[in-house]
Structure formats: structure tokens, C-alpha cells
Amino acid sequence: MVDEFRWPLRVYYEDTDTGGVVYYANYLKFFERARTEWLRSADITQQDLIKNDQVMFVVKSAAIDYHAPAKLDDQLEIGVRVEKLGKATVNFSQQAWRHSDHKQELLCSGLIRVGCVHAVTFRPVPMPLTMLEKINDLYTLGGMAHHIAATN
Amino acid sequence: MVDEFRWPLRVYYEDTDTGGVVYYANYLKFFERARTEWLRSADITQQDLIKNDQVMFVVKSAAIDYHAPAKLDDQLEIGVRVEKLGKATVNFSQQAWRHSDHKQELLCSGLIRVGCVHAVTFRPVPMPLTMLEKINDLYTLGGMAHHIAATN
């Protein structure tokens, strides 16, 4: 079992701005892509969560530090790690790394707090147990095993 | 009655790319903002169309010519003119103009064909008559008066 997930992506023209670097809001897109693929790595899709469990994830807060700019054609890797797992919320730490030759450089790091809500009412609801179990099979997640035990 | 609608907008960092100009896909955003405001000028909102009439507009085709690039801080004006009105489709001609001092420069022009569809099934449906009447009160629209007469 691993405790971190990494998702590769490339910087295209659409991601950059006239300053010559990736526009600052777009790191939040990159982070969301990586969280989506982290879920998919455990065989969970957001479409299924909506259809089968009537739940969606919404971002409650995001704290981002910009260390160095990414540029056109850069090959990035986005990290996803669960820092804290509540009944209806997950705290992620995420990073954007640039890969070139044999080194990696940290460009951006963030803490993203995500909440599980009902897909229609947007009210907070507990995360589906089957989702938690699938994730727990793959990843080492602080208090997650305990949480699942407590939920049963 | 007028036959053209114009909507002003400003170019921000988010609209540009590392080439130093507005990214080519973003003119479609500008055109859609102006079509939305053209509807709103006739007291029609897309939220109301969904809620009251269960219809949405989807773009069927877009043909865009890029003449000159817009840049950061440019003040643009987006033109909207109805070229052809069918029962369930509207053909718009649209332009992006740059305004500076006492002249205007054509940056981008397009023909956008929009279809009215059911908000859930996405099947083509006729445009709501109340919507057509509101627009007809404001704008000179080729065959629109005839179309409304024929629909009654």
C-alpha cells in the first residue's frame, strides 16, 4: 500500500497567460484532475457517485503556495495525499512538481478541503462506505481504517 | 428597433496565453457572453428558459475567422446579429471589435448556429413563443415576424 498518488500532465497553451507562465487559477484545475484520477485509481468515478449514491464532492477551502512558475511544454506531476479523513470531509495535501532530466522541482503546493454533499440539496452527507473501502484497499490513509471500523 | 446588439468586455490575464495574445478558444466564450446578454436585453435568462420552458440552447456549429490578435487590457465590443431564424435554430453572426481612441478594429468574426433542445433529453424542440415575441419587440430579425405569425 502506498500513501501518495501521482498524476502526470503536460502544460499547453490554454494553461498559460501573457506573463509567460501557467495562470495561477489553473493549478486548481490540475489539482482537481489529480484528485479525480486518485478516485479512479480506486475504481470510483464521480459520475457513479452521483448516479448510485446521489453524492458529489465540493471544495470547502483551498490554501495554495506558488513557489516557481510552470511554463509551456513543461511536464508536471501532481501529488495527492490524504492528510485527514472525516465522516463527510477529506483534507488533501497536493503538489505540482516539474520533471526534467533526473530532478524534480516543487512549483506549487496546497491544502484542499473537500466535502461530500447531496447531489441535489448540496447538504453535507457522509461519504459512501463502499467508496471508503475501495480507497482503503489501495492507500494508507491516517485514520481511515479506524473511521471505516467506526462507521460499521 | 435595431438589428445589432453590442456587448463590451475587457481582456484579462485569464484570457491570454504565453504567445502574448488572447487564446483562440476564448473568443467563443466572449461570443457566448454576448449572446447571453442579447437574450437578457430582451428580459430572457437561460435559467428561466430551463426552469419555465425546459429548454436550453446548444451550439450546433461555429465558423470563426481570426483577423488580428487581442491583447491584455484591450477593451473589446462583441457584436450579435441574427442572420436566420428557424423554428428550433438561430444563426448568429458575431464579431469581436477592439476599441481605442476613435477607431475600431475587427479582430475576429464568426457564424454561430445555435439549436433549441429539451433541457433533459437534448432533443431539438421549437423555441418558446414568448421568447420569440420578447426578442421581436426589440430587434429587427429577418424572417422572425413571419415565423412568429406562422407559429400562431
Add this chain to the structure above:
Amino acid sequence: MVDEFRWPLRVYYEDTDTGGVVYYANYLKFFERARTEWLRSADITQQDLIKNDQVMFVVKSAAIDYHAPAKLDDQLEIGVRVEKLGKATVNFSQQAWRHSDHKQELLCSGLIRVGCVHAVTFRPVPMPLTMLEKINDLYTLGGMAHHIAATN
């Protein structure tokens, strides 16, 4: 003199996602538009800063709380207030408010730390004094008057 700037904007299709609400990264676009217009209200454009002073502003960090979702057609107002002014950095507090009838609702709030850098080297540089003076003529900015005095 006032201590807050407000910039109105409308939510369009481009801003929303399939969850039915404004995509979380787009509030950073809204905040940046408002900061740009706050500068413009003091007769400063980012193009001029690049051309005349060889400086640009880059975001160093952003901490965002999402309180309630904005939706299609919502009329928003974005707040800009300077919380702290350093020699080469500005801390802004920003908010997204939804306006309807006679009330306003807070949807999103954030602290954005912006740094002044050389337009080519991206190295931190002091903000141009002429820029600070123009802003100081319009806005009440905590330590700004003191800072300008100290810089002279």
C-alpha cells in the same frame, strides 16, 4: 477616500460546471479581474507596468474559503481591500458576493498575497513609487502612506 473597491460581474456558462455551480478555480479568475480593475481605478494598467516599469505582479499565495455556490446568471460583486502593504508585496482580502433583490450573500472569501517581480527575470523588485502614489490618492491603505513616506 474609501478602503474597499467593488467590481460587478455576471456568471456565464463558461464559469459553471456539471455540478450546476461555478467551478472552484474560477473564483480566482474573478478575484484577479477585480484586482486588475482596482488598479485601473487608480489609472494603472498592467500593460503599462510591464512597458514602463518592467514589472509584473505574480500571486505568491491564495487562501480561499467557499461558503455557498454561485450559479448561472448570478450577479456577483467582487471586493478588493488591501490588508497589508510591503515594499514588494501586497496582501489583499477579497470576497465574492451575490446580489439579489435587496440583500447580498457572501459566497467566497480569500486572502491573496501578490508580489511585484521583474517582468523578465521574475525576481522580486519594489513596487514603482508612482503606482503607490496613484493608489494612495484614492484608497485608505493601512500602512501605505507610511510606506510611501519611508520610500522617499
Add this chain to the structure above:
Amino acid sequence: MVDEFRWPLRVYYEDTDTGGVVYYANYLKFFERARTEWLRSADITQQDLIKNDQVMFVVKSAAIDYHAPAKLDDQLEIGVRVEKLGKATVNFSQQAWRHSDHKQELLCSGLIRVGCVHAVTFRPVPMPLTMLEKINDLYTLGGMAHHIAATN
């Protein structure tokens, strides 16, 4: 040698709108990503073209037909084929296909005309010969061999 290039991509929340489908402007982003990867497949990056040859590609026109909507989590494949090669322009035909099980569905098709311009003046310039040769080594491109011969 092949005459078509395909690039896979996934639909994320950022790509969709409140209508529940991919926002119409975003297919132009998908098409541009695929053209960029088509160049990269021939060992050409846009950063290198700017630095080494002082040229950039700009889109001169785009004609897009929208056949069926893509949705969240869809796996797409974007096609790139050179239809016509001039001295300073390339006409591409591009498609967005949705892949599911053992079938593919055409969602969107377009003709994109791209021009080679000087990176600073934005004036049309011939495409670098080394670029054409690299592409010609990989892809069957209508009149390209002839064009390269004629250029020598």
C-alpha cells in the same frame, strides 16, 4: 507511415458546464492539445520553435460541427490529420471521438487553419524546413514531400 494521429484525453469537471456537457469552446482546447502532441510526436516543441526559429503558430480560422455532447468522465480521442500544406499554413481536420466498450462515437469535427508567424512581429513566415522534414519522416502528408522538395 501513417496519415492520422490520435491523442487520448479525459473529460474533467473543468471542461463541463451547468448544461451537463463539455462547454463548446473547450473542444478547441482539446484540438490544440492534440496538434501540440502531433508536433511532439515528431520531436518538435513549440518552445523550441520560438527559441530556435523565432516562429509561432496561430490559428487563422476554425470551423467546428458539434454532433453529440461529451460528458464528465468520458474518455475521448482527438484526431489530427493534415489536409493541406502550404508554405506558411497548414489545414488540419480534427475530430473528437468518445470511446466506450468496443465502439467509438464522433462528437465533434473541425477544420483548423493554422499559420506560421514570426514570434515577435506576428507576420507570416515560411515554416522551418527542419520542422517539415521531421514531420515528413513520420506522416503521409498530401503535398508535403513535394513542398519540401520545392523549398530546397
